[in-house]
Amino acid sequence: MRVSELMREDGLGWDTGRIAQLLLPFERDRVMNLRMSPNRQRDIWYWGRERDGIYTVRSAYNLIAGDVSDMASSEALATKSNIAARIGGECSSYLFCSSFIESSLHLFRDCGVAKWVWEELGIEYGTNGEGGEIRDWVEQVWKEMSATECGVGIEVHTTAGRRRREIGDGRDSDNAEGWKVAGDGYVKINVDARVKEGEGVGTGIVCRDGRGEVAWGLSVVWDESWEAHEAEAMAVLDGLEEAARRGVLKVEVESDSLIVIEALRTQKQGRSIFFHIIDDIVALVSHFQSVRWLHTNRLNNCIAHALAHLVPRVVGRFVWSSVLPSTANAAVLFDRSLIK
Template sequence: MAAVSTRDVRRPELDDGLRRREGGTVGGGCWRGPGEGVVKINTDAGVIEGVGTGMGVVARTHGGLFAWAVTLQERSILDVKRAEAEAIFIGMKEARSRGHARIIVESDCLAVIKDLQDKKKGRADIFRIYDDILSLCNSFTSVVFSFVRRESNCVAHLVAHSSPWIVGRRFWSDVAPQHIVEAISNDIINMN
């Protein structure tokens, strides 16, 4: 199986074969599992007016099995695009700390995914986050950034919006809360 260079962040529309083999979403509304030896990291973020910003990350292995999840709730109201990029950064840092070598990072924020695929540069704050994300790519054997429709990213959305009134970071390993387990089970049932 062809590996993606850590320095070659692929554009999904240019490498359909790799995405099919490694589990990237190729349209439709179903979540698709990664290939063997690959961990798929779904990320999402949301801003709840008057409450704060929530970021969620869910990692799953071949067959859709739950590996771990993390959520970060902040009282500050972040720009949505920045929050989406921060969620990707949080997920990649956690994946690195857990020793994952081959990852697919999926987000339903097309603008951020496209910027990362294009290795976009600039002076705004968001580009510092992009630089940090792209630097993390060197920690992995294979990284694929992939856009996914919201209906295929519902578990990460659920994690990002779970308990928005509880500020701080929460992490689940091996066993997730029941509402997340139910959403993952639904994904597994509907996988192609």
């Protein structure tokens, strides 16, 4: 049996009658919960180890050689201390903090920037331990946290120093603290996503009117295993779909995912799930008079962040008009204090 045999003839939805006839109840629920693209797109092959879905020798090598944690454990990372040990010469201080020798253990655990990243992610295990060797720390961390949490921490940490320098240099104007209300008849829609192993994916969306007041909020929980950037893109799609249903014509969309905002600004194409979601968003934009894409930081995105974490494990769609759940009140009050 092929997947196409479970779809309607127009290819835009599931054939509920055939699914009920062929599948068991728990299988029906799983299939019906899979979101289908509203656009007719032919099936293609894509390589999951690259964001654009195109196979590369580099990504295949990385798959075979192992992930960053394996490289760190075997001191295979290109830190200044490892390079000095191999080819000789002096081992200079770490680029991010300019205080200590750039070793694998300092890179991921002991540096102040590393501690800040683990704390921002809410992962207390990342800073556990003193002294010892990198392989001991990696083993300890992997016992405590999921692979997803560790991967996110490593990815965020490797970009933290660059992003903080950009903000300090004034090169990241989108990421400044505080936000402006949408003018000229626009509404502002902020989106965020939660990805946690065993709890599916949650998206949080808040729409604010021209005065900065909450117009409506939305949280959607999916029984899926998306990557963080895929979930962030789905949050944009969820938000725009709700806005279209409400007859909104002019929208500013804000997200703290630079990957998503840049993909929407450039309308870059690829073969992965991420780019299929981007294609669906671009197609939906035609329902509006105007859409603006803005990048912001997590602080300015606090309401959407709260809504994304509001309803874990319960698959479904939750909508609020003007008055959000009481558990999001603190985020709403704090958000108002950031209006410029």
